[in-house]
Amino acid sequence: MTAQLIDGVALSRQIRTELAQRAAALSAAGHTPGLAVILVGDNPASQVYVRNKVKACHDTGLHSVLEQYPASMTEQELLARVRALNEDASIHGILVQLPLPAHIDAHKVIETISPVKDVDGFHVASAGALMVGQEGFKPCTPYGCMKMLQAIGCNPRGKHAVVIGRSNIVGKPMAMLLLQANATVTVCHSGTPDLAYHTRQADIVVAAVGKRNVLTADMVKPGAVVIDVGMNRNDEGKLCGDVDFEGVREVASAITPVPGGVGPMTITMLLVNTVEAAERVAAAAAA
Numbered sequence: 001m002t003a004q005l006i007d008g009v010a011l012s013r014q015i016r017t018e019l020a021q022r023a024a025a026l027s028a029a030g031h032t033p034g035l036a037v038i039l040v041g042d043n044p045a046s047q048v049y050v051r052n053k054v055k056a057c058h059d060t061g062l063h064s065v066l067e068q069y070p071a072s073m074t075e076q077e078l079l080a081r082v083r084a085l086n087e088d089a090s091i092h093g094i095l096v097q098l099p100l101p102a103h104i105d106a107h108k109v110i111e112t113i114s115p116v117k118d119v120d121g122f123h124v125a126s127a128g129a130l131m132v133g134q135e136g137f138k139p140c141t142p143y144g145c146m147k148m149l150q151a152i153g154c155n156p157r158g159k160h161a162v163v164i165g166r167s168n169i170v171g172k173p174m175a176m177l178l179l180q181a182n183a184t185v186t187v188c189h190s191g192t193p194d195l196a197y198h199t200r201q202a203d204i205v206v207a208a209v210g211k212r213n214v215l216t217a218d219m220v221k222p223g224a225v226v227i228d229v230g231m232n233r234n235d236e237g238k239l240c241g242d243v244d245f246e247g248v249r250e251v252a253s254a255i256t257p258v259p260g261g262v263g264p265m266t267i268t269m270l271l272v273n274t275v276e277a278a279e280r281v282a283a284a285a286a287a
């Protein structure tokens with residue numbers, strides 16, 4: 001069996017088409033959704049991601065501003081910019097691209113973003129809301145993964161899901177969303193002695209580690225659904241995920257490619273969150 005490919009580009013196109021209509025309706029009502037992206041330093045990968053985000057905004061009818069600062073920017077200067085954007089009525093979402101230079105405390109920066117503009121879903125208020133099942137912004141990458149499962153008709157209810165990785169931006173919120181969707185969830189990490197023991201039992205595997213070939217065909221139950229969040233470069237410098245794609249696709253029932261899988265969906269969910277933020281502002285203004 002060769003797995004069905006879960007195409008993040010095609011799914012993104014579909015979601016963004018619907019989103020463009022919501023953005024247009026907001027614009028007509030004087031609430032054009034606006035996203036501010038802040039990039040500090042000159043990490044080349046970050047520059048590519050950030051440019052992709054700005055282009056996606058433009059293509060979908062969102063207003064976006066890109067603020068680029070040198071790596072020498074101080075924490076105080078960055079916090080001042082975030083506070084100014086919190087007060088800016090034309091901006092509904094604020095994204096500070098990570099990683100930040102080492103002299104800046106990323107936690108402090110994220111906690112300074114107003115939770116109503118936290119379209120990344122990284123603020124403790126957003127994490128807390130997710131934890132207790134209240135309305136808040138879901139982190140874009142795990143949110144996108146859930147949309148991909150939904151797109152292939154994979155309902156996590158009653159399934160055993162194994163998440164590899166426990167970061168605050170991917171692994172932990174991923175586990176929480178799967179739990180909310182009534183999966184039985186196992187979270188593995190660098191201290192898990194026998195990763196394969198867990199993944200072999202999984203109906204759904206989400207790999208979010210950042211190392212090539214963390215998941216190989218012998219570690220996957222036939223028919224499992226495999227979501228690859230990882231972003232790595234192989235020996236030829238080509239982009240690849242955490243999953244041995246060629247091997248695992250012969251065992252899994254569905255799999256996401258890298259590139260063209262989770263990455264584009266992350267950007268799409270950022271747009272979704274930004275439009276939602278603007279819709280909340282518009283609804284409050286109308287009330």
Ligand SMILES: NC(=O)C1=CN([C@@H]2O[C@H](COP(=O)(O)OP(=O)(O)OC[C@H]3O[C@@H](n4cnc5c(N)ncnc54)[C@H](OP(=O)(O)O)[C@@H]3O)[C@@H](O)[C@H]2O)C=CC1
Pocket residue numbers: 141164165166167168169170171188189190191192195208209210211214229230231232262263264266
């Ligand atoms: N496609 C997209 O849109 C996005 C992709 N990414 C990519 O996803 C990957 C993960 O990102 P992120 O969560 O931020 O990364 P982190 O480095 O923050 O977290 C990696 C996690 O993997 C765990 N881990 C490390 N080695 C192993 C191992 N051998 N077996 C099991 N678990 C292991 C770590 O465990 P421990 O906690 O014990 O250290 C940690 O929990 C990266 O490649 C990143 O580039 C990230 C965000 C968005």
Ligand SMILES: Nc1nc(=O)c2c([nH]1)NC[C@@H]1CN(c3ccc(C(=O)N[C@@H](CCC(=O)O)C(=O)O)cc3)C=[N+]21
Pocket residue numbers: 048049052095096097098099120140231239258259260261262263264266267
């Ligand atoms: N505040 C913040 N929010 C983030 O969401 C955030 C961040 N910081 N820092 C870095 C990670 C990583 N991330 C990606 C988004 C899209 C692709 C993506 O579109 N990837 C394309 C390929 C892009 C390429 O060719 O390099 C793909 O997989 O097809 C990848 C990675 C968001 N992140």
